[in-house]
Amino acid sequence: MKPWVLGLTGGIGSGKSAVAEEFGCLGVHWVDADHxxxxxxxxxxxxxxxxxxxxxxxxxxxxxxxxxxxxxxxxxxxxxxxxxxxxxxxxxxxxxxxxxxxxxxSPYAIMVSPLLVESGQYRQVDRVLVVDVPEALQLERVVRRDQSSEKQIRAILKAQASREERLRHADDVLVNDLDMAWLKSEVERLHNFYLTLRGGQE
Incomplete structure (x- = not known):
């Protein structure tokens, strides 16, 4: 059976890559549109x-x-x-x-794309998982990671789909505002749920 495809997205600094890597550790095949x-x-x-x-x-x-x-x-x-x-x-x-x-x-595969919603790529996947994070935390993470100014980050945030827009397309939401241990357990929980799905639908 052909694996179904999960679209994984989230705003800048939401932790998409960390989430994808955790799924990867569980044996899920993933590819990043940015790569x-x-x-x-x-x-x-x-x-x-x-x-x-x-x-x-x-x-x-x-x-x-x-x-x-x-x-x-x-x-x-x-x-x-x-x-x-x-x-x-x-x-x-x-x-x-x-x-x-x-x-x-793997039974399902993941396409990671920061612009899943904006580019219309969400139409090519069977299910959408949004990694969501409060905007204040998003800013703090990205400023720390990229040494960019808050102004630059706000400009990027403006260009990306609004949180509301992204969440509207989400089948599942992972709120990534705690530590790695929490993230790991959330990914495991979602993974076990995804293994029960046929073609990405409940």
Whole structure:
């Protein structure tokens, strides 16, 4: 039987990766759309050539890899360019993620995506788990982790789907506001529940 797919999402600093890793420790196959986004532009991949052709060599680092910061600056300023880039990359990322999920041997597999709701990717999964965290804690965690200013983080929060919007699409919510031991036990509880589901539905 083909594994069903759980979409895992949450705002910046919510602890999505930690949750995915805990599921991984339980033998669940998972893939992160952010990682896939990096794989599709690796040197030697056709997408990188097309990006360099369009934006010029300035988007390439000295070692021939993509200079993400330069590219981000270019596309943030110009909605047309951003649209072009998204049209190039989104199908490739989707394909990469699908291929990874297809290799899963666990009863269900997980697609981790920060933009599951915003990008409409939630339509490709059978069930949605939202890792939720109070905004104050989110800010505190990210400032500590990225050494970014609170202002920068608030800008990112604004660009991501609002908490309400994310929670509206959730089948399950994991509130990650305590310690790792709590997180572990919550993941185990959800995992045992997921093993009882057929096709991700109750």
């Amino acid at each position: 896939a986004a990096r794989w599709v532009v690796e040197p030697g991949k056709p997408a990188l050539g097309l990006i360099a052709e369009r934006f010029g060599e300035t988007v390439l680092a000295a070692d021939g890899s993509l200079d993400r910061a330069v590219l981000r600056d270019l596309v943030f300023r110009d909605p047309e360019q951003r649209k072009w880039l998204e049209q190039l990359l989104h199908p490739l990322i989707r394909q990469e993620v699908a291929e990874h999920l297809a290799r899963a041997t």
